[in-house]
Amino acid sequence: MLKLLSNQGVTAPKGFLASGIHCGLKKNNLKLDLALIYSEVQANAAGVYTKNKVKGAPIYITKEHLSNKKAQAIIVNSGNANTCNGSDGLVKAKRMAELQGKALRLKTSDILVASTGVIGVPLNIDAIKDGIPMLTERLSKEGYEDAATAIMTTDTYKKQLAFEFKIKDKVVTIGAMAKGSGMIEPNMGTMLSFITTDLNISGEMLSEALKESTKISYNRVSVDGDTSTNDMVLVLANGLASNKEIVEKNDDYYTFIDVLNTLNITLAKMIAKDGEGATKLIECIVSNCKSEKDAEILSKSVINSPLVKTAIFGSDANWGRVLCALGYSGVNINPDKVNLSFKSSVGEVEVCKDGMPLPFDEVKAKEILLKDEIQILISMNSGKYSSKAWGCDLSYDYVKINGDYRS
Known part of the structure; x- marks a missing residue:
């Protein structure tokens, strides 16, 4: 039975912490602009990305780091898309992962990167570098609120939720946060979604589930017909629910996909409803x-x-x-x-x-x-x-x- 966990997000599953701070990418120092999601153990991971031929630099770095279907943290900035910046953008996206990896004492390849904001403006990597120590220090179970706020651009409200369900006799939790308001026709203004779960599932099955779910959720949202350069959906599954690992499309897999679909469709509808200037x-x-x-x-x-x-x-x-x-x-x-x-x-x-x-x-x-x-x-x-x-x-x-x- 699916249970909605009220007022919770990416830290609802076991072993996940999050944080969000203002590091200086946004002019208004009251607006948070840097977020972090962290799993206390390495997680299986998967991603789905924009089909736009022009892609943000973080997408290339994240895809590279996900080649082994493993990750342990996601760092996300708003206020700058780090797109159309050539090799400088790639260097800075990689640098974000390196700096965050060092702060968490993790390999660079275990850090995934995402950005959203203005296209064609060089990323202020020094502001991110200076902010990472505080971002890391503030990791907590309560940090999901600040993290969800920090990824917003023209969004009018935070988009996050969490569910609890059972796989056999094990209680499993899934949480998520998303942003999106304009420049949204995902096909997977920028649409970003980050999903965490303590489910024990192989990287291959997790990737298959995410692709399957994205087709009937985020890929059926359009605010303005513009497919963004930075659209990205990422999921981390750290296995701490201790269910028998899902390695094939069995009953446990289909239980999970049903929950994942409910979560993603709910978020997709939130994104559509919060389209820039939207009233309906x-x-x-x-x-x-x-x-x-x-x-x-x-x-x-x-x-x-x-x-x-x-x-x-x-x-x-x-x-x-x-x-x-x-x-x-x-x-x-x-x-x-x-x-x-x-x-x-x-x-x-x-x-x-x-x-x-x-x-x-x-x-x-x-x-x-x-x-x-x-x-x-x-x-x-x-x-x-x-x-x-x-x-x-x-x-x-x-x-x-x-x-x-x-x-």
């Missing part, structure tokens, strides 16, 4: 499709449509924009079979059947769309497959935030 979470569910891939493409086409997003912002049941987004998705559809409705906590209104308009109550539709979580329900009536995607509305504030992001 949009969940698009496409059903009765010819294939799951087609359903995924169609659902993402809808949530990526600026016209759909602005209609939802204005609480306007302009369903023709939804059909338009389905039509240019690239999927071969029959528009004469499409059914469509809008739904929220106060009810549901059907607006289209077999591609044709239905008479509906505009006042009721407005009431439904004024809520902060909106579902767009689409039936293609052409198969048995379905998919979900999560996004947000497009408000005036999105332009304001991104118009002066560097300042």
Whole structure:
């Protein structure tokens, strides 16, 4: 049985500590900008990264360090993406790992690195160097709050949670923290997620589980259609729950993947809801499709449509924009079979059947769309497959935030 652990994050599992400080990367000295997650024992580890051809320097270093599927700590900075800085960026990302490894008395290769913030600005490695002693000293079980705060950029709130579940007779805990607000169309503004667990699972199975879970969670989120250079999901599993090691896709593996999916989908929805300037979470569910891939493409086409997003912002049941987004998705559809409705906590209104308009109550539709979580329900009536995607509305504030992001 899955149990939500209230007000907890990456330090909930056995053997994990965390911290967060201000080291000077952000101009405002009240804003934390450097975070650390540490396992008291070496952990099996896995990662999934952005598909953007332009990648942040930390991604190259982290992938290199994860070649043995082992790690013991993750250092993350905000305020600077350390991207498009050439060899200087790679040197500094490696230096972050070296400095943190030395402070923890670990091998450099056991330290993973992530960055988020402005692209094309040299990273102030001296500020990080000066901050690492305090960052290390402040590691604690209570440090998850500061760590989750330190990775934020334009996020309006911390995104973290933890669950407890059982593998046979062993209690296992999983925790996570994430950030993301703009420049998000992961396919795995920057989307970062860091997951910790005391589960005993092989590196190979952990990697397989993360890839499997990412496909139906973070990869189905889009805030603005921009795939960031620094998107990264990392997971550490230190084995301290002492369950029998999971080395194959057995019942224990599927118990874990179910929990991992719940955790990642919850975080993905938090990220979508906190899109830059967003006022509403949009969940698009496409059903009765010819294939799951087609359903995924169609659902993402809808949530990526600026016209759909602005209609939802204005609480306007302009369903023709939804059909338009389905039509240019690239999927071969029959528009004469499409059914469509809008739904929220106060009810549901059907607006289209077999591609044709239905008479509906505009006042009721407005009431439904004024809520902060909106579902767009689409039936293609052409198969048995379905998919979900999560996004947000497009408000005036999105332009304001991104118009002066560097300042």
